[in-house]
Structure formats: structure tokens, C-alpha cells
Amino acid sequence: MLVYLKTLGCRLNEAELETWAQGFQKAGHEITRQAQAAHIIVLNSCAVTQDAARKSRQLIRRIHRDNPHAKLVVSGCYATLNQDEAATTLGVDLVVSNQDKHQLVEKTLTELDMSVMPTLSTEPGEVSLFTRGRQRAFVKVQDGCRYRCTFCIVTIARGDETSRPIAAVVEEINALHQQGINEVILTGVHLGGYGGDLGNNLADLIRAIFAQTAIPRLRLGSLEPWELPADFFELFQNPRLMPHLHLPLQSGSDSVLRRMARRCKTDEFTAIVKQLREHIAHFNITTDIIVGFPGETEQEWRDSFDFIKQTGFGHIHIFTYSRREGTKAATLPNQVDNAVKKQRSQQLHQLAEVMKQEFCQSNLGSTFPVLWEAYSEPYSDDEQRVFGYTPNYLRVGCIISRRISLENQTINARLTSVDGDCIMAERVG
Numbered sequence: 001m002l003v004y005l006k007t008l009g010c011r012l013n014e015a016e017l018e019t020w021a022q023g024f025q026k027a028g029h030e031i032t033r034q035a036q037a038a039h040i041i042v043l044n045s046c047a048v049t050q051d052a053a054r055k056s057r058q059l060i061r062r063i064h065r066d067n068p069h070a071k072l073v074v075s076g077c078y079a080t081l082n083q084d085e086a087a088t089t090l091g092v093d094l095v096v097s098n099q100d101k102h103q104l105v106e107k108t109l110t111e112l113d114m115s116v117m118p119t120l121s122t123e124p125g126e127v128s129l130f131t132r133g134r135q136r137a138f139v140k141v142q143d144g145c146r147y148r149c150t151f152c153i154v155t156i157a158r159g160d161e162t163s164r165p166i167a168a169v170v171e172e173i174n175a176l177h178q179q180g181i182n183e184v185i186l187t188g189v190h191l192g193g194y195g196g197d198l199g200n201n202l203a204d205l206i207r208a209i210f211a212q213t214a215i216p217r218l219r220l221g222s223l224e225p226w227e228l229p230a231d232f233f234e235l236f237q238n239p240r241l242m243p244h245l246h247l248p249l250q251s252g253s254d255s256v257l258r259r260m261a262r263r264c265k266t267d268e269f270t271a272i273v274k275q276l277r278e279h280i281a282h283f284n285i286t287t288d289i290i291v292g293f294p295g296e297t298e299q300e301w302r303d304s305f306d307f308i309k310q311t312g313f314g315h316i317h318i319f320t321y322s323r324r325e326g327t328k329a330a331t332l333p334n335q336v337d338n339a340v341k342k343q344r345s346q347q348l349h350q351l352a353e354v355m356k357q358e359f360c361q362s363n364l365g366s367t368f369p370v371l372w373e374a375y376s377e378p379y380s381d382d383e384q385r386v387f388g389y390t391p392n393y394l395r396v397g398c399i400i401s402r403r404i405s406l407e408n409q410t411i412n413a414r415l416t417s418v419d420g421d422c423i424m425a426e427r428v429g
């Protein structure tokens with residue numbers, strides 16, 4: 001059977017797709033990139049916002065319309081929160097909730113009666129790394145969240161926290177490395193809470209990966225800033241842990257943060273940022289900001305804007321608040337006018353671009369080991385521009401001969417100039 005896998009939303013959804021791809025392949029099926037050719041289509045849906053839920057519904061309908069003969073399996077947050085709708089009105093053959101998604105492959109093959117004998121050509125443990133190329137893979141280490149930020153529907157959809165045992169994570173990373181993967185990204189709904197149900201923590205997991213694997217580069221997904229263990233910062237002394245963290249701030253106003261039920265005040269966030277930047281050169285900190293949260297006054301917005309500007313970020317994911325049924329924030333008074341939200345969003349986008357360019361400029365002249373990717377663009381008759389990422393997650397371009405391939409190699413490059421969203425570089429050595 002040909003299986004097509006599609007996701008909307010977060011990195012955790014992408015990591016789950018990788019796991020399902022492995023499961024389908026072990027069962028003797030083939031992963032395809034062509035939805036119209038597939039016998040089974042699996043969609044990992046999203047519902048982080050009302051717009052994300054709408055896109056999930058639209059995508060389900062389009063998939064069913066374009067390939068009505070395929071068996072359609074839907075999982076993820078939209079499917080979990082809207083199981084009846086997904087199962088009865090959208091042409092879905094099987095809904096797998098977040099709580100059961102670790103059994104998605106088995107449920108798909110048994111409940112839809114699509115089991116086959118494994119083919120001789122299927123390699124045990126082969127992974128279809130279709131989302132990030134052959135040099136990088138996401139590894140899901142944790143699911144669920146113990147907290148209830150007032151704007152968040154995902155924690156309701158994902159349920160209680162569960163962590164994978166360290167041994168299982170190490171085994172997966174070693175298998176990926178044997179297949180040629182040189183960088184893994186640890187992901188979870190509440191990554192900083194890893195191990196709370198196992199009696200250990202994220203720092204313990206990272207140290208085990210250092211000790212029991214030879215993976216050259218380790219990245220961390222989004223981390224809530226209030227749960228970094230005391231010895232966490234020491235881990236970055238190991239060059240295998242990449243100097244980049246995505247720390248969701250959500251607002252630079254303490255009064256707004258209280259309404260959000262966030263557990264990190266702005267002065268605490270400042271202390272974390274200061275500690276990282278003092279000890280690791282060119283450390284890149286990126287963040288999420290919600291604009292126009294219910295009750296956000298002009299003064300709160302100005303306080304937030306000033307704090308964001310003072311802190312400085314390499315990149316900001318900006319979300320204009322939209323009411324999400326099922327969350328406490330949807331019931332809060334003083335919802336902000338859409339025109340005001342749009343104006344504030346535009347202001348923050350402008351600031352974010354300035355800060356991004358400033359961070360890129362501050363890295364010029366430095367030399368970094370760059371992990372080069374497969375994607376390239378023609379540059380001249382005999383030259384191409386190839387791309388990769390520095391340890392601190394800057395996208396780098398380099399012009400080389402078309403006769404050369406740098407794919408999945410880590411080669412030093414000196415950053416020379418900023419070209420839009422990319423930094424141009426020269427190979428060193």
C-alpha cells in the first residue's frame with residue numbers, strides 16, 4: 001500500500017509523522033509524496049487557533065475530494081477536539097485521538113483491514129525523513145502539558161503529560177544516526193517538563209544523549225522559560241548542543257502575563273536571557289508573542305513593545321489573538337478591537353524585522369560549522385547556491401561549483417553579508 005502523510009501545525013506533529021512513517025514501513029508499506037496516488041492518507045491536524053482548525057477542516061475536505069478512493073485517517077488536536085464532526089461530516093474513515101496516536105499505525109491497518117505481509121525490500125527501522133531532508137530529524141520525547149495557559153487549547157487536546165524513557169530516546173537517536181542523520185531536534189508539548197512522570201528531567205536526558213550517542217548536533221524545540229533546571233545552562237558547554245533556544249514570552253507586560261496564567265515574569269525572563277548571552281557567544285533566542293490579548297490596554301501594549309525591543313530576539317513568531325472556544329481567555333472581558341490588533345501586529349512585525357537584521361549583522365565576520373542541506377538554486381552556468389544552518393540557527397547560503405555536493409556535510413563557513421532572509425558565506429578550509 002502507498003501511504004501519504006501530511007501535517008499541519010507544530011514540530012511535534014512533524015515528529016509524530018516521522019514515527020508513523022517508520023511504523024508503516026516496518027509493516028511493509030511504502031511512503032509516497034503523491035496524495036493522489038495513495039491508498040492510505042494520514043493527516044495530523046492542528047487546532048491551536050480557530051484559523052488552524054478551519055484549515056484542518058478545509059484540508060480534510062480537499063484531500064477527500066482529490067482522492068476519494070483513499071482511506072482517510074485523521075489525528076491531531078483538531079480531530080481530538082472535534083471527533084464527531086471529523087468522523088461524520090468530512091469523509092474520514094478513521095479518527096485517532098491524541099491519546100491513541102501512539103497506536104495509529106496499528107489501528108489504521110487493523111480497523112481498516114489493510115495489513116499486508118512485509119515486502120522483502122523493506123529495511124527494518126528505515127525512516128522516511130520527508131520533512132527536513134536526510135540530515136535532520138525530529139524526535140518526540142514528551143507529550144501533554146500540566147499547565148493551563150488561558151489562551152491554549154492544545155493542552156486540553158493533548159491531555160496529561162507522558163515522557164518517553166531515556167533508553168527509548170537514545171535508541172531512536174542512535175538508529176537515526178546510523179542512517180546518516182547528523183542533527184536531531186527534541187520536541188514535546190511541554191518539553192521543559194520532560195521526565196516529571198519518570199523521576200528525571202530534561203537535563204538528565206540531554207546528558208544521556210551526550211554519553212550514549214554520537215549524534216553530532218542536538219537541538220531543542222520550544223521550551224517554557226520557567227522550568228529550566230538549575231544545571232541546564234552548563235549543558236551548552238558541550239558544542240553538540242546547539243546555541244539556540246525558542247523561549248515563548250507571549251507578552252512583555254507582567255499584567256497581561258498574569259491574565260494569560262504564564263509563570264515567568266519579565267524580570268525572570270531577562271535573567272535567563274542574560275545568563276545565556278553572557279556564557280555563550282552569539283546565542284540566538286527566538287520567541288512567540290500574542291498581540292491583542294483580551295484586556296490589553298494601550299499602556300500594556302507599550303510596556304510589552306518596549307520590553308521586546310529591550311530584550312532583542314533573533315526571530316519572533318507573532319500571533320494576533322483570536323478567540324478560541326474552550327479556553328478561559330475566550331470568556332475574558334474587554335476583547336481588543338480587530339483594527340487595534342492589526343495595528344499592533346504591524347508595529348511588532350516591523351520591530352521583529354529590525355531585530356532580526358541586527359542579529360544577523362552581529363554575526364558577520366564570524367566562522368561557524370554549517371550543516372549543509374540538499375536544496376540548492378542555480379546561480380550561473382557552472383555555479384549553484386547551497387544552503388545550511390549555523391549552530392545558532394542562522395540560514396546560510398554559499399556559492400559553489402555545480403560539480404560539488406555539500407549535502408549533509410558540516411563544513412566551516414565565514415559569514416560575509418546579509419541577503420534578505422539568508423546570510424551569505426564563504427567556505428573556510
